[in-house]
Amino acid sequence: MLARWRDWLAGHRRAAAPQLAEHWPAAFARVPVLAHWSAADRERLQQLALDFLAGKVLEPVDQATIDRPQALAIALQAALPVLNLGLDWYRGWHALVLYPDEFRSRFEEVDEAGVVHQVEDWRSGESWAAGPLILSLAEVAAGGQGHGHNVVIHECAHKLDQLDGDTNGHPPLHPGMDPAAWSSAFAAAYRDLGRRALRHLRTVLDPYGAESPAEFFAVASEMFFDDPPGLQRGYPAVYAQLALFYRQDPAAHWPALVEPP
Missing domain, CATH: 3.40.390.10 (Collagenase (Catalytic Domain))
Structure with a gap:
């Protein structure tokens, strides 16, 4: 269902705003800190969020489910760091992989002696250089409350950090x-x-x-x-x-x- 909506959105970007109007209040309600932004900035953020969704693929996995207000809320938060920079700052990657909760990640770690270890850990978010951005929907729901935590912005910041080839x-x-x-x-x-x-x-x-x-x-x-x-x-x-x-x-x-x- 979400994939079909994404394809529709990509092909009807100009018509998307009025047809999604009923979902914006619920989307903003999921991110209370956005109430502090001006009406003009919120309007610009909405448009940037639509453009973000038109250019990225949302991929729920591991039985995760996501509705339109959730998708819009994620896009609003992702658009916030680049509100005055532009979506070109998110170039080089195309997918957001969405787990229902924390997910197990496997990666390599080099110790002080130069020995490479295979490590496995639980994560709530991850950003792969030239790869997808991975999020726990449970952690996404806990962000944007004014407590200083926001996994969407955290992982998007990593994407910005990776632009020059180094994190x-x-x-x-x-x-x-x-x-x-x-x-x-x-x-x-x-x-x-x-x-x-x-x-x-x-x-x-x-x-x-x-x-x-x-x-x-x-x-x-x-x-x-x-x-x-x-x-x-x-x-x-x-x-x-x-x-x-x-x-x-x-x-x-x-x-x-x-x-x-």
Whole structure:
């Protein structure tokens, strides 16, 4: 059913908006943080989400099921990081593989001695270089709530990071951005997160971001869109660099916190 809808959407992009109008409220309701975006940005996001779905294949597997509001909600979240960049930033891959819950992943890991080990682990999301983006629908449903977590944005950030051939937390920067300023901001915050995680102290970001610079960039990107004031308070230099990179300032239109009397 979803495949037939995807084919219909690809062939009728101009007609899709009015025919899908009834599904947009349910789609936005699945991602409460999008209520903080302006009406104009939400309209642009809708159109970009439609274009995203017209160019990508959604592949439910392992008895996963997905309806139109779910598909639109995933597309809205995927479109958010490239709202002011364009879908060309998602070039080179074509499929989103959707599992109902966490999935088992097999991969190679090289230890300090250079020995390659075959590792098997449970994942809620994964991004393969020049391959598909893989998501757990259960984890997708838990994101976008304003708690700083969003697996769709996390894995899409990896896709942006992979554009220059390396997954190292340093995506291709725009002309005019200072690579030294980017490296300084991210390196300092990455060290701080690592120290706090090692000592089991409270952290601004998910401690998983201390796994590598690539994971730090993806985790910081999650919080940039899902809890921008929290990232801005915790790591202001990182927030400033991400605002330049994504060409967005989500904290600027986030509701001000009201202090209790």
